[in-house]
Amino acid sequence: MKNIVIIDYGAGNIQSVKFAVERLGHQAVLTDDAATIKKADKVIFPGVGAAGSAMSKLRATGLDRLIPELEQPVLGICLGMQLMCRHSEEGNTSGLGIFDADVLRFPDSVKVPQIGWNRISGLKSDLFDGIRDGEFMYLVHSYYVPDCPEAVAYTSYGIAYASALKKDNFYGVQFHPEKSSTAGAAVLKNFLETVS
Structure with missing residues (x-):
């Protein structure tokens, strides 16, 4: 059984993510403990x-330094993905700098x-194995990541933007x-079971 951790830093949707992991037959631990996350x-x-308040919470616990140093597969979701970028226009916030991209307001x-369902296309990662190009996913956000070399999926909402990123x-x-x-669920399953 894989050891799955969901980082708990007081920013939102952790219970729904935990339930989704459990529906796939896995268990996940909610934690902000550095040693548990590293293992x-x-x-x-x-x-x-x-973004600003979320980064403040990460800095308060030292997670802002820990997350970029992790060597196992890490999946950022929604604001999690945006915080992994260099900078966000939301609150003029410096991010973790993992992805070489900035987050802009629509x-x-x-x-x-x-808010709602939109298509993802141009899929270029093992995260999307078995998922058809043009599949619908659910989104809620006011800020976006423009196209960049690390983009592995795209969505169009007035403009085309990166709806998935990958680096290492x-x-x-x-x-x-x-x-x-x-x-x-298939994206989560790919991350938990096949991505390495």
Whole structure:
């Protein structure tokens, strides 16, 4: 049985992520303990809320230094993915710098936040094995990551943006796999069982 950790830093959707992991037949520990996180086989870094307050919580516990040093597969979800980038326009917030990208606010020409189902396309990672191009995922966000070399999936909402990122052992998805029905469950299953 894999040792799965969900980083608990007081930012949002950890229980729904835990339930999604359990529906796939795995157990997950919710923790902010550095030693427990380091020993995990897989780490999930979720997030809902504002970038500035979330980064403050990470800095208060030293997780801002720990997360970029992790060597096992790490999956950032929604705000978790955005915090793994260099910088966010939300609150003029410095991120963890794992992904070489900045997080921008959607232009005024579109309604924010984007809430609901949208397609992911241009899939380029083992995270998406068995998932068809153009599959629908559930998203809730007002900020986005523009296209960059680390993008492995794209979504269009007024503009095309990166809805998934990968660099080395770090993965990030802008959508919520735990709320994205069977396709989202397949992404989580790939991360937990096949991504290495």
